[in-house]
Amino acid sequence: MTVETIDLDAAGVRALNRRLQGRDGPVAGGHFIVTNAKGRHALAVGLTEAMDVRIRGHVGYYCAGMNREADVTVEGNAGTGVAENLMSGTVRVTGDTSQSAGASGRGGLLVIEGSASARCGITMKGIDIVVGGSIGHMSAFMAQAGRLVVCGDAGAYLGDSIYEAEIFVRGRVESLGADCVEKDMGERAADGLQTLLERAGVAADAREFRRYGSARQLYNFRVDNAAAY
Amino acid sequence: MSGDRTTRSWASFPPHVISEIHRAADQGLYYIRGSGAWRAVPSFDDLVFLGASVSRYPLEGYRERCDTDVTIGARYASKPVELKIPITIAGMSFGALSANAKRALGLGASAMGTSTTTGDGGMTMEEREASQTLVYQVLPSRYGMDPDHLRIADAIEVVVGQGAKPGGGGMLLGQKVTERVAEMRTLPSGIDQRSACRHPDWTGPDDLTIKIQELREVTNWEKPVYVKVGATRTQYDVALAVKAGADAVVVDGMQGGTAATQEVFIEDVGIPTLPAVRLAVDALKELGVHREVQLIVSGGIRTGADVAKALALGADAVSIGMAALMALNCNAPLYLEDYEALGTHPGACNLCQTGRCPVGVTTQDPVLEARLDPEEGGRRVRNYLSTLTMECQTLARACGKSHVHNLEPEDLAALTVEAAAMARVPLAGTDWIPGRA
Ligand SMILES: Cc1cc2nc3c(=O)[nH]c(=O)nc-3n(C[C@H](O)[C@H](O)[C@H](O)COP(=O)(O)O)c2cc1C
Ligand code: SF4
Numbered sequence: 048m049t050v051e052t053i054d055l056d057a058a059g060v061r062a063l064n065r066r067l068q069g070r071d072g073p074v075a076g077g078h079f080i081v082t083n084a085k086g087r088h089a090l091a092v093g094l095t096e097a098m099d100v101r102i103r104g105h106v107g108y109y110c111a112g113m114n115r116e117a118d119v120t121v122e123g124n125a126g127t128g129v130a131e132n133l134m135s136g137t138v139r140v141t142g143d144t145s146q147s148a149g150a151s152g153r154g155g156l157l158v159i160e161g162s163a164s165a166r167c168g169i170t171m172k173g174i175d176i177v178v179g180g181s182i183g184h185m186s187a188f189m190a191q192a193g194r195l196v197v198c199g200d201a202g203a204y205l206g207d208s209i210y211e212a213e214i215f216v217r218g219r220v221e222s223l224g225a226d227c228v229e230k231d232m233g234e235r236a237a238d239g240l241q242t243l244l245e246r247a248g249v250a251a252d253a254r255e256f257r258r259y260g261s262a263r264q265l266y267n268f269r270v271d272n273a274a275a276y
Numbered sequence: 277m278s279g280d281r282t283t284r285s286w287a288s289f290p291p292h293v294i295s296e297i298h299r300a301a302d303q304g305l306y307y308i309r310g311s312g313a314w315r316a317v318p319s320f321d322d323l324v325f326l327g328a329s330v331s332r333y334p335l336e337g338y339r340e341r342c343d344t345d346v347t348i349g350a351r352y353a354s355k356p357v358e359l360k361i362p363i364t365i366a367g368m369s370f371g372a373l374s375a376n377a378k379r380a381l382g383l384g385a386s387a388m389g390t391s392t393t394t395g396d397g398g399m400t401m402e403e404r405e406a407s408q409t410l411v412y413q414v415l416p417s418r419y420g421m422d423p424d425h426l427r428i429a430d431a432i433e434v435v436v437g438q439g440a441k442p443g444g445g446g447m448l449l450g451q452k453v454t455e456r457v458a459e460m461r462t463l464p465s466g467i468d469q470r471s472a473c474r475h476p477d478w479t480g481p482d483d484l485t486i487k488i489q490e491l492r493e494v495t496n497w498e499k500p501v502y503v504k505v506g507a508t509r510t511q512y513d514v515a516l517a518v519k520a521g522a523d524a525v526v527v528d529g530m531q532g533g534t535a536a537t538q539e540v541f542i543e544d545v546g547i548p549t550l551p552a553v554r555l556a557v558d559a560l561k562e563l564g565v566h567r568e569v570q571l572i573v574s575g576g577i578r579t580g581a582d583v584a585k586a587l588a589l590g591a592d593a594v595s596i597g598m599a600a601l602m603a604l605n606c607n608a609p610l611y612l613e614d615y616e617a618l619g620t621h622p623g624a625c626n627l628c629q630t631g632r633c634p635v636g637v638t639t640q641d642p643v644l645e646a647r648l649d650p651e652e653g654g655r656r657v658r659n660y661l662s663t664l665t666m667e668c669q670t671l672a673r674a675c676g677k678s679h680v681h682n683l684e685p686e687d688l689a690a691l692t693v694e695a696a697a698m699a700r701v702p703l704a705g706t707d708w709i710p711g712r713a
Contacts, residue, residue: 064493088486093423093494109477109490113423127486128477132421150476151418153462169476170418172462189472191462208470210463266467267450270304 049078056083060090067094067117074098084123091119097136111138114155130157133174146183149176152193158247165202168195171212177247187214188224194243198251206259214259215240217251226265232258296539306540308447310628310638311598312440312533312576317548319531319576320585322695323688324704327674335673342669343679346593348570349431349500349523352492356523357409357431357500360389361665362593362680363583365600365657366528366574367413367433367504369395371448371457372535372628373601375402377637379650380604382406384657388665393433393595396446396471398460399425406650411502414491417446417471419461426495433502434487434522436475436513439532439549439575441541442506446471449536452631454640481516488521502526507552507575508545514559518569526595527556529575533598535638536629549575549586551698557590566590567681580667587668588683589699603660604653605635611647 053063063081065071074096081102084090088107091100094117102110105123115134124142133152140148143161150166152174159167162180168187181199188204190212200218207224213236214227223229232240232254241253265272299307328334335342349356365385370378372395379402385392386408393411394403398420404410412429414421426432437443448457448469458465478487488501503517504526517525529549534542553573560566573586574595586594598606609622614634618627628638636648672680675687689704690696696703697710 060493061497065496068496070496089490089493092490093427095423108483108486112490113426113494115423127483131477132418132423134423147477151421153421166476170472172418188476210467266464268305268308268468 050080051077052080052082054082055085055087055090060087063090064092067091067098067100069096084121086126088126091117094119094136105142114138124161125159129159130155130174133157143180148178149174149195152176154193156243156246158249162199168193168212171195175243175247177243177249179249181218184221185224187212187227190214194240196240196243196247196249196256198249206261208265209259209261211261215253215256216259217256220257220259223259226262227259228262230258230260232256306538308449308536308629309539309542309626310533310535310537311542311626312531313543314626315543317531318550318692318694318698319548320550320582322550322692323585323690323699323701325581325584325588325671325675325687326689328676332676334676335678337670337673340673341678342673344665344669346570346681348502348572348593351500351523351565351568352521353431353498353500353523354496355430355498355500357391357411359391359409359593361661362587362591362668363388363577363661363664364390364411364572364593364595365392366532366595366597367393367395367411367435368597368601369397369446369448369535370400370403371395371397371452371461371640372638374633374636374639374645374648375400376645376648376650376653377601377604378403379406380648380653381600381657382410383650383654384600384603384661385409387654387658388661390661391430394425394429396435397448397457398422399429400460404428406654413504415446415471416473416475417461418476419463419471423494426491426499429499431500431502431524432491432495433504433526434484434491435504436484436517437504437506437508437528438534439506439528439530439546440534441537442508442546443473444537444541444545445473447536447538447629449629449631452629452638452640457640481520484516484520492521500524502572504528506530506532506545507547507549507555510547510552510555511559514556514571515563518560518563518565522569524570524572524592525556525560526572526574527552528595529573531576532574533601548698549573549577550695553586553589553591554698554700560590567592580664580669581671583664583668584671584680584683585688587680588687589685592681600657600660601637603656604637604648605656606633606637608635610635614644 077098084104092112094114097116100119107126111119112131125144130138131150133155135155137156139158149157151170160179165183167182173192177196184202187206191210203221204224206227391409392407411431500523502524503522505513530546570592573591611634633639688701
């Protein structure tokens with residue numbers, strides 16, 4: 048197995064993305080190590096093929112945004128919007144992440160081994176997000192589809208105006224947002240959650256989690272809901 | 277006799293205000309409707325051209341050239357958009373519009389060598405195929421947002437706001453959220469869909485800079501990136517969009533149409549297109565990028581005169597929404613009983629939000645949609661765009677210009693004090709520009 052190392056200090060962001068997007072030669076099945084990330088933005092974005100990318104160090108905004116197929120690991124912390132609009136593949140962050148992790152992600156898996164800041168999973172559309180630690184306020188705001196799993200605690204207004212996404216929290220939920228309610232876990236959801244935890248490499252028992260989702264009361268405009276708008 | 281004590285009309289409570297109070301008391305929710313501001317605001321109608329005569333000479337109509345082409349996005353994009361005319365079709369979502377309407381707009385625009393734009397709901401393959409040049413919108417909702425669509429688009433438009441609702445989010449009422457629309461947006465069908473007013477992963481100009489960098493990285497720095505704002509604090513917003521790295525800025529004035537928005541937004545938020553053009557040009561000039569960063573203006577553009585006036589005030593191109601729908605028979609006197617069933621009549625309809633569009637433009641109902649033949653619609657849009665272009669050229673030639681972009685504020689006079697102040701051109705018959713010493 049050959050591993051290609053890309054030093055960002057020497058190559059720069061433009062060359063990195065060109066390489067990983069396969070614009071300078073085949074990439075499918077490749078292994079890449081990216082060094083000297085140094086908080087740079089938009090690293091490893093818009094990838095379209097299966098490959099393994101390990102980024103050494105902290106990354107800035109939108110790392111691994113809009114990817115398909117690829118497996119990207121950040122060995123460090125990630126800035127705003129890590130894995131935003133992820134389509135498929137996996138993104139793993141070994142540290143903590145800033146706001147809007149996995150925002151509007153449509154597929155794939157985002158694993159955050161540490162904690163995530165505010166708006167984790169905002170407008171998520173099918174992505175699965177597993178957070179080893181806790182998440183900040185307004186997470187899963189307007190979440191449409193997919194699963195947000197939190198092994199620690201969740202900040203205020205969790206799942207505000209949620210559509211059909213599911214949220215699982217093991218710790219304390221500071222408060223639920225409008226139209227978000229606790230739901231029965233049920234066998235199927237628990238089994239699915241256990242499989243997801245295993246896939247994410249997180250040692251946790253699905254039965255210790257509580258499940259939250261939409262009460263579906265705000266799906267239509269009505270005078271009775273005026274206070275929630 | 278009107279005006280006597282018992283029948284005079286009430287200035288503070290005209291009939292539409294009384295009827296809105298009755299509706300509000302009945303329903304307890306704000307009123308949501310389509311189209312743009314219906315109240316009178318200072319507009320391009322308040323300006324006239326000073327055709328050439330002895331002091332300046334005109335060009336011969338039809339004989340001497342008057343070019344209309346425009347290039348958008350050469351600032352950073354390696355593949356800028358080349359348009360044959362400075363009139364584009366604005367972003368209108370599939371969902372708000374029928375698939376036939378989207379296709380017709382694509383066919384008509386392509387026949388004239390100009391662009392169309394996707395909307396809040398993502399790209400359909402029908403519109404990609406029908407549109408020679410297609411601008412892909414990245415909106416706060418990110419409905420249907422797909423990097424593959426970014427890659428097959430010709431330009432990218434980051435939508436921060438719209439003239440109909442600066443600061444407001446999207447709406448699509450349940451009657452229009454059919455299975456296909458719902459699936460594209462990853463939502464349950466039939467719900468009253470509200471979309472966010474802020475992007476999920478950025479706020480403010482510094483974040484926007486990085487967002488634009490990401491979009492460029494994903495698309496190999498090939499495609500022009502536009503930033504669209506509703507007209508409010510236009511001078512600041514345009515300056516910040518330029519600083520954030522936009523190739524082009526779209527400024528949408530308060531008259532700008534919508535498919536469904538709270539009426540209080542449509543009528544009471546934002547400034548008219550007329551002053552917005554001037555403020556935008558000020559910002560571009562201040563930064564030394566006028567003509568390098570293109571300015572696309574929208575909101576209430578209906579005629580070739582409107583186009584020419586927007587260009588004369590410094591815009592590089594215009595964009596049209598409602599008027600393009602009218603070319604597709606919006607508000608045309610057809611299917612009268614269906615207008616009546618909606619409680620309206622041709623010329624007074626703004627009921628796009630109902631999904632019961634009598635002429636098949638803003639509907640997802642297959643029976644209504646079938647009333648709009650996309651090929652015939654495409655022909656009508658082409659004809660309309662062609663008319664606008666000819667009108668604009670005629671006015672430019674009359675002012676002695678060999679390119680429509682050579683029109684300038686000095687070619688204009690204002691008919692009202694308000695328009696003179698907002699457009700900063702002299703009140704007709706004077707050399708007075710209010711606010712200037
Ligand atoms: C039916 C309809 C749907 C629209 N949908 C969108 C949209 O999805 N995204 C957007 O940025 N603007 C949308 N707009 C606004 C237009 O892009 C444009 O700003 C406006 O129509 C211009 O003003 P005009 O209608 O007076 O020409 C929509 C407008 C209409 C009439
Ligand atoms: S005719 Fe159709 S497109 Fe025009 S305002 Fe009425 S509903 Fe909207």
